[in-house]
Amino acid sequence: MGLRSYVITRILLTIPTLLLLLTMVFLVMRVLPGDPVALHFEKKADPWQVESMRRQLGLDKPLLTQYAEYVFGLIDVNYFLAHGYPNLGKSMSNFDEVGGQIFSVFPATLELAIYSMIIASVTGILLGVAASKSYNSVLDQLIRGLGTVTYAVPVFFLGIVFQLIFGVYLHWLPTSLRIHPSVPPPATVTGLFTVDSILQGNVIAFFESVKALLLPSLTLGIVLSGIFVRLTRTNMLETLRLDFVTAAKARGLSEDTVTYGYALRNAFLPVLTMMGLQFAALLGGAVLTEKTFSWPGLGGYILDRISSRDYTAIQGAVTMFGLVVALVSLVVDLLYAYFDPRIRL
Amino acid sequence: MGKTELAIVVLVLIGIIVSSSTMYYTATTMNNMSTLTTDISTLTEDVSNLTSSVRDLATITALIAQSVGQFNQSLADLQARLAAIEASLAAKSKETIIVGTTDNVELTLDPAQAYDYFGWCILQQISGTLVSVMPNSTTGSDFVPDLATGWNYSSDLKTWDFTLREGVMFPSGVEFNATHVKYSFDRAIALIPNIPEGAPAGLGYDAIINRTEALSEHKVRFVLNFPFSAFLGIIACRASAIVDPEHAPIAQVNYTAGNAQASTPIAFVGPYFLSTWTRVGAKDIEIRLDANPYYWNATSGKPKIKHVIFRFYSDSSTLRLAVEAGDVDMAFRHISPTDALDLDQNANVNVWWGTGAFIQYLCFQEKRAPFDDARVRMAVAAALNRSAVCKTVFLDLSQPLYSIIPPGMLGHTEAFRKLGTANYTLTRNLLAQLGYNQTHKLTFDLWYESSGHYPMSAEQALLYKQAIEASGVITVTLKSADWSTYRANRNSEIMDAYVYGWYPDYVDPDDYSFLYWASWLHTNYSNATQVALYDQARATTNLTRRAELYAQIDNMAVQQCSVVPLYVSSAWAITKPSIKGIYLDITQDMRYWLIYFG
Numbered sequence: 001m002g003l004r005s006y007v008i009t010r011i012l013l014t015i016p017t018l019l020l021l022l023t024m025v026f027l028v029m030r031v032l033p034g035d036p037v038a039l040h041f042e043k044k045a046d047p048w049q050v051e052s053m054r055r056q057l058g059l060d061k062p063l064l065t066q067y068a069e070y071v072f073g074l075i076d077v078n079y080f081l082a083h084g085y086p087n088l089g090k091s092m093s094n095f096d097e098v099g100g101q102i103f104s105v106f107p108a109t110l111e112l113a114i115y116s117m118i119i120a121s122v123t124g125i126l127l128g129v130a131a132s133k134s135y136n137s138v139l140d141q142l143i144r145g146l147g148t149v150t151y152a153v154p155v156f157f158l159g160i161v162f163q164l165i166f167g168v169y170l171h172w173l174p175t176s177l178r179i180h181p182s183v184p185p186p187a188t189v190t191g192l193f194t195v196d197s198i199l200q201g202n203v204i205a206f207f208e209s210v211k212a213l214l215l216p217s218l219t220l221g222i223v224l225s226g227i228f229v230r231l232t233r234t235n236m237l238e239t240l241r242l243d244f245v246t247a248a249k250a251r252g253l254s255e256d257t258v259t260y261g262y263a264l265r266n267a268f269l270p271v272l273t274m275m276g277l278q279f280a281a282l283l284g285g286a287v288l289t290e291k292t293f294s295w296p297g298l299g300g301y302i303l304d305r306i307s308s309r310d311y312t313a314i315q316g317a318v319t320m321f322g323l324v325v326a327l328v329s330l331v332v333d334l335l336y337a338y339f340d341p342r343i344r345l
Numbered sequence: 346m347g348k349t350e351l352a353i354v355v356l357v358l359i360g361i362i363v364s365s366s367t368m369y370y371t372a373t374t375m376n377n378m379s380t381l382t383t384d385i386s387t388l389t390e391d392v393s394n395l396t397s398s399v400r401d402l403a404t405i406t407a408l409i410a411q412s413v414g415q416f417n418q419s420l421a422d423l424q425a426r427l428a429a430i431e432a433s434l435a436a437k438s439k440e441t442i443i444v445g446t447t448d449n450v451e452l453t454l455d456p457a458q459a460y461d462y463f464g465w466c467i468l469q470q471i472s473g474t475l476v477s478v479m480p481n482s483t484t485g486s487d488f489v490p491d492l493a494t495g496w497n498y499s500s501d502l503k504t505w506d507f508t509l510r511e512g513v514m515f516p517s518g519v520e521f522n523a524t525h526v527k528y529s530f531d532r533a534i535a536l537i538p539n540i541p542e543g544a545p546a547g548l549g550y551d552a553i554i555n556r557t558e559a560l561s562e563h564k565v566r567f568v569l570n571f572p573f574s575a576f577l578g579i580i581a582c583r584a585s586a587i588v589d590p591e592h593a594p595i596a597q598v599n600y601t602a603g604n605a606q607a608s609t610p611i612a613f614v615g616p617y618f619l620s621t622w623t624r625v626g627a628k629d630i631e632i633r634l635d636a637n638p639y640y641w642n643a644t645s646g647k648p649k650i651k652h653v654i655f656r657f658y659s660d661s662s663t664l665r666l667a668v669e670a671g672d673v674d675m676a677f678r679h680i681s682p683t684d685a686l687d688l689d690q691n692a693n694v695n696v697w698w699g700t701g702a703f704i705q706y707l708c709f710q711e712k713r714a715p716f717d718d719a720r721v722r723m724a725v726a727a728a729l730n731r732s733a734v735c736k737t738v739f740l741d742l743s744q745p746l747y748s749i750i751p752p753g754m755l756g757h758t759e760a761f762r763k764l765g766t767a768n769y770t771l772t773r774n775l776l777a778q779l780g781y782n783q784t785h786k787l788t789f790d791l792w793y794e795s796s797g798h799y800p801m802s803a804e805q806a807l808l809y810k811q812a813i814e815a816s817g818v819i820t821v822t823l824k825s826a827d828w829s830t831y832r833a834n835r836n837s838e839i840m841d842a843y844v845y846g847w848y849p850d851y852v853d854p855d856d857y858s859f860l861y862w863a864s865w866l867h868t869n870y871s872n873a874t875q876v877a878l879y880d881q882a883r884a885t886t887n888l889t890r891r892a893e894l895y896a897q898i899d900n901m902a903v904q905q906c907s908v909v910p911l912y913v914s915s916a917w918a919i920t921k922p923s924i925k926g927i928y929l930d931i932t933q934d935m936r937y938w939l940i941y942f943g
Contacts, residue, residue, distance in 0.1 A: 049541060093627055094452060094599055101626040104602075160666075167670040175666040181443045181656040181673055185623075185631070294659040301626040307796050308627070309829040 006337050014326050021322040022074065026067055029315045036092060036311040057090060057312060074319070088316030093308055098316035102298065106320075107191025108178060109297035112220065112289070113282035115213055119221025121275055124228020128271075129264060131229065132236035143229060151226025159219040159292035166215060174212050176294040183208040216293040220286055224278055231274055235267035242266075269340055276332030280325045439942040440651040442924070445664050445673035449629050449657060454609035454619070455598040456529075456586040457536040460544040462678070462848055462933070465583040470634055470653070470937050472586035473614040473641075475507050475526065475565075476577055478852065480928040480936055483753050485702070485852020488577045492521065492587060492614065492641075502572035502884060507580075509563040513641040515589055515612050523559035525612065529588045530557045530567070535595050544584035548850055553579065572884035574891065578851030587612050600624050616640050616648040616938035629657045634937070648938035649926065668694060668919050676919040677935055679800070682742040685917045695922045699929020701743070701914035702751055705799060705846040706860065707809075708908050710838055712869040715779075715787055722906035724775035724787070725842070726761070727768040728819065730812035735912055738804045742917070746910040748899050749857050753931055755888060756854035756895025760903045761910060769816040776818050788820040792834065792843040795825035799846045800914070806844065838867050844911070852932050854895045855883060861902045870907035 037054045054060045058069060073079065073087035080086055085099035124147075131143035167175035174180045178193055186196040186205045193209035196202075239245065240263050248258045287299035298317070305313040451461035454468060475493035478485055493507040513521035533545040534554060540546060553573055558566040569576065579585060592598070593610030601607040605619040613619070617634035624630060632655040636648050656673060658664040665684045668676045669691070680688070689696040707726070709716035716722050731745035744752065747761035765771060773782075781787045791813075793799075793806040803825065810821040826834055834840050845866065849856045858879055862871050875898050882894040902908070916929045925943040928936055 046538075046541070049539075091627070096599075096627075100602075104625040160662075163663075163666045163670075167672070168666055171670060174672050175670045176658060176663050176672070177656060177667075181445070181654065181667075182441075291659045292663065294657065294663050296625060296628060296630055296657075300628065300659065304626065304628055307827050307829065310627075313626070 003337060007334060010330060010333050010337075014330050018322065018326050019071075021326070022071060022319060023067075025315055025318045025322065026070055029311055030063065030066075032311075036309060053092075056095065057092060088319060089312045091305075091313045092310045093313070098313050101301065101313065102317060102320050104191070105296060105298050105301045106283075108295060109283060109286070109290075109299065111178075111192045111194065111213065112216055112286065112295060112297060113279060115217035116220035116224060116282060116286070116289075117275065117279050119217055120224035120278070121228055121271075123221065124225035125232050125264075125268075125271065127225070128229045128232025129236055129259060131233040132240060133259065135237060140233075144233070147226045147229030147233075149226070150222050151230070153223060154288075155219055155223045155286070156288045156292045158223060159216070159289060162215045162219055163292075173215050174208075175215070176292075177212060178209060178295065179205065179212050180208045185209075216289050216295055219292070220282070220289045227274060227278070228271060231271050232267065235270055236263060239263045239267040265339065269336060272335060272339065273332060276328050276335075280328035283324045283328065284321045441654065442650045442652070442675060442937070442940060442942075443654045443656060443673045444937075445656050445658055445667050445676045447658050447661055447664055447679050449627075450600075450624070450632075452627075453597070453599050454611070454622075455543075456584050456588065456611060457533050457545060458540050458543040458597055459583065460542065460547055465544075466935060467619070467632060467634075468583040468586050468609075468611065469615070469934060470617045471609070471613055471615045471619050471637075472583065472611040473513070473521075474581050474583070474585050474587070475509075476581050478581055478930075478932050478934070480939060481930050482852075483700070483931060485754060485849075485931045486578070488581060491581075492526075496577070498576070502574055502576070502886065503569045505567040505569070505576055505580075506560070507565050507567075509565060510641060511563055513614055514639045515614065516618065516637070516639050517589070517591060519589075519591075521587070521612065521614060522562045523565040525587055525590065526565040527557045527559045528590050528593070529586070530554060532588060532593060532595055533584065536597065540597055544582070544850065548579060548582070548584055550579075550584070571880070574883055574886045575851065575853040575855035578853040578856065582851045584850070587614065589613070613637055614639070614641065616642070617653065629655070631656065649941035650937065653937045671921070674921050675924060675940075680917065680919055682740045682801075685742065685919065686740055688919055693922070695920050695924065697918045697920065697927045697929055699916040699918075699927075700753060700931045701916045702754075702849050702852060702931050702933050703846060703914040704746055704749070704751055704857070705805075705844055705911045706746075706749065706908050707911055708843050708845050708866055708868050709870075709906070710841055710843075710868060711907065712838060715789060716841060718779065719905050720775045720778060721787065722909075723764065723904075724772045724816075725789075725813060725819065726906045726909040727764040727771040727775070728813045728816045729809060729909070729911070730767040731912055732766060733812060734805055734808045737808060738801045739912070739914075742915045743912045744915070746913045749860050749902065749908065749910050750854045750895060750899070751857070751913040751931075754852065754854055754857070756858065756882075756892045756899075758896045758899045760896070760899035763903055767812055767815065772816040773818050781818050783817050786818055786820045788822070789841040790822045790824045792824045792826065792831070792840040794828055794831045794844070796827035796831075798828040798831070799844070802844065805911075809844075835867050838869070848933065854891070855879075858882070858895050858898050861898065861905075861908050863908075866908065868907050870905065872901065872905065872907075875901050 037050050037057070037059065051060070058066060061069070070089070073089070076087050083097065083099065085097070085103040088098040088102065090096065091098050091101060127143045127147070131140045134140050163175040166173040179185050183205060186193055186200050186202050186209075189196045189199050194206060194213065197205035197209055245258060245263050248262050253262075284298065286297070287303055289295065290297045290299040291303075302314065302317045305317065446463070448463035448466070450464045450467065451459070452464070453459055454464055456468060456472070459465060459468060473492045475491060476488045476496065477491040479487040479489045490510070492510050492513060494510050495508045496506060498505045507526070509521065509523060509526065515521065530550070534551045536543065537546045537551050545551070553569055553571070553576070555568045555570045558568065560566050567576070588610045589612035592606060598608070598610040600622065602624070605622050608622050609619060614637075616637060618637045619632070620635045621631060621633035622629075623632075634653040636651040637643070640647070656667075658667060661679050661681045661684060664676050665680055665688070667673050668680070668688065671693075685696055688694050707729070709722045709725075711717050711722075735741060735743045735745055748758045750757045776782070776787055791806060791810060793802040795802060806823050806825070810823055813819050813821050824840075831843075835843065835845075847857070847860060860866070862875060878894045878898050882891045885891055916933060918927055918929060918935070920927065923942050924940060926940040928939060
């Protein structure tokens with residue numbers, strides 16, 4: 001199978017996966033005990049008001065109609081083009097578009113996920129390779145120990161330690177939020193503060209948003225790096241023993257070329273899978289990190305909507321998360337095929 | 346060769362040698378002389394050059410000296426400019442205060458709907474009411490003119506006339522007048538059926554106000570349905586904020602991204618106007634208030650701080666770190682009691698302590714056993730140990746409450762002291778009458794809210810349980826639910842006993858006393874005598890008489906124990922030491938326009 005056929009097949013396979021996910025989300029939200037509309041009202045609500053809200057949310061319609069509207073709303077291209085986000089229904093708390101709410105908080109999560117993943121993967125892979133090259137040495141033991149410690153340390157604990165050291169005692173970095181409280185955030189273009197501030201030539205906003213990003217992304221990146229250290233080390237150790245590595249060495253290639261050009265490329269595949277999974281999980285919102293750093297992302301949004309019993313928003317968020325996971329899985333599979341031609345066979 | 350010939354040869358040789366030597370010497374000397382002359386010439390030239398160079402050097406030195414002088418002057422100028430810039434920045438920094446909070450506008454800034462502390466806090470900064478409560482009031486009833494300059498009421502307390510302040514301008518250039526007052530209250534009442542959760546609905550505007558009349562351009566009259574002595578309290582609360590008809594349709598106004606004016610229907614006649622309100626997914630990201638140039642009291646120098654920026658933190662510990670790191674100038678709501686006491690020892694911050702008006706109380710479900718019997722309710726109430734909770738959980742930053750009306754306020758009593766503290770003798774005696782004893786214990790579920798809507802709920806509940814069970818005749822099962830489920834449980838009346846809380850809408854006993862029988866608490870308790878006493882208190886302005894009536898209500902409440910007061914909170918704010926002008930009085934209001942950098 002050529003790469004193109006593989007890509008098309010893989011994309012087509014994503015569609016039934018998504019449909020199954022959407023159906024499950026839709027059904028689960030409707031079989032949960034309790035009337036979400038009744039829960040919305042605190043004190044006194046006439047039955048006509050409850051009915052009115054149910055009508056407004058489309059919950060008075062037959063289940064199949066609701067399902068059809070939900071699925072077709074989601075793939076409504078005109079709606080997407082008009083609003084810039086998919087139709088995920090309206091929030092029960094204020095009738096705002098759930099898609100709009102999610103796409104407002106998503107850039108914060110995306111920005112944190114990107115920087116954390118860069119720190120985690122670069123640190124993890126480099127340390128993993130170094131450990132594998134000095135197998136059973138003191139350095140190897142140190143790196144393995146570090147990998148275990150970083151993976152075991154709770155993210156909120158490390159976050160608080162960083163906040164205390166770099167924020168409270170040294171006053172180098174802000175303890176929380178996406179930008180220092182005294183600096184106005186850049187106008188929204190992409191929603192990524194670092195990118196938007198560059199686009200607008202706002203140097204102060206750029207530096208302040210990078211400073212604000214450092215602690216949460218370092219915290220999350222360091223915690224996540226542990227798994228990459230161990231995974232890279234294990235796979236590199238196996239790969240370095242293979243014949244093609246010996247052959248490459250016999251041909252007189254430099255050690256770095258053999259390590260990074262030959263061995264790492266092969267050992268990288270399981271790491272890539274893990275990167276994809278971790279990145280998808282991060283895009284769903286790193287709840288603890290967001291909470292620790294008052295980072296206004298998707299994790300906090302979902303948590304807040306759950307505590308408010310905003311069923312439509314939860315349904316939208318879960319759908320969105322499913323879409324992201326499916327998309328990231330697709331990208332990882334395609335990258336996998338690129339790195340390892342055997343996948344396409 | 347003879348001796349002569351030899352002598353001649355020798356002499357010739359000597360002559361040759363001598364002459365050769367002489368010639369050599371002469372030639373060498375001449376050569377040296379030539380070199381010397383050249384050298385002297387070069388030296389002369391060098392000396393000349395040197396002289397010239399020295400002259401140049403002097404010029405250069407002079408030039409350098411001149412340049413250094415100029416440089417020094419420039420440096421001095423630059424330093425002066427920098428000092429000016431620093432002074433300007435310092436002055437500017439004193440014009441902006443960054444406030445950190447864990448609060449959040451619950452739904453909207455429409456006075457027809459907003460019914461939460463922080464929503465009202467923002468409304469207070471940006472809107473205007475006819476009257477307001479004087480800062481540092483100890484009773485909450487020291488009303489001072491705001492958009493009204495004076496008021497009077499009929500002897501039957503059913504007709505209230507207000508004289509409006511003249512010259513108050515909306516930012517649109519429209520002058521405030523009586524029609525705006527009438528429109529504001531007519532709109533609030535008209536929206537009650539559509540917004541049953543709004544403040545006007547909760548406060549019963551439709552039941553209280555019969556009609557609002559614009560008597561003249563600057564005179565307005567409220568005709569009430571019944572005598573109501575606490576009417577000024579209603580008029581001073583944020584649900585009575587004047588709206589701008591241009592932006593206030595007879596429909597609920599919700600948050601509109603990127604458009605602060607469209608997000609609130611109020612008339613911006615307060616000290617500040619809302620310049621930015623960034624909100625994502627029902628969570629506030631940034632609220633920025635800027636001084637309102639049209640503020641009617643701007644000539645008095647208010648607001649003292651020109652810009653207020655609110656930043657929103659996920660929890661109290663993160664907020665505490667932001668305060669310690671100096672990220673924010675001020676933290677108000679919610680720093681935990683432990684953190685507040687700890688920060689009180691920190692020289693880099695200042696902790697302001699004040700009176701609280703938030704109370705919590707224990708409710709009993711009376712539609713079924715065991716709490717359908719007043720003796721059971723009283724037995725549980727007698728076993729409570731409020732002091733232990735205040736000391737252990739709130740570190741003495743809350744006070745035990747023995748009346749539903751907080752201390753300092755008209756009508757406060759110590760009525761529930763009659764039941765004692767951990768009075769197990771009374772508990773056992775009462776329960777013994779109903780057949781409960783150490784082998785046949787009374788059992789019930791005690792519910793508390795678990796999602797942080799009320800402070801330290803789990804810790805409180807545990808101590809209530811311990812105190813009650815120490816009687817030896819009661820077994821308590823603790824149960825909890827998040828806020829949404831908790832209030833749903835309350836409505837469906839499935840909780841035996843549950844802890845609830847109350848922030849006042851207006852600081853008057855009228856806004857507390859009714860809690861004993863409030864229908865929305867779903868305790869299924871009603872008492873016509875208490876309601877009649879309450880109505881009598883509403884119908885008189887005689888403070889002594891009102892205090893007597895509320896005391897009677899309290900005394901009856903002790904016998905019935907439908908709702909048992911537990912504690913009243915204190916209030917605190919954390920600021921940088923340079924910040925002054927904080928008033929933490931019984932109203933719970935934070936008046937940002939009075940804050941300044943000292």
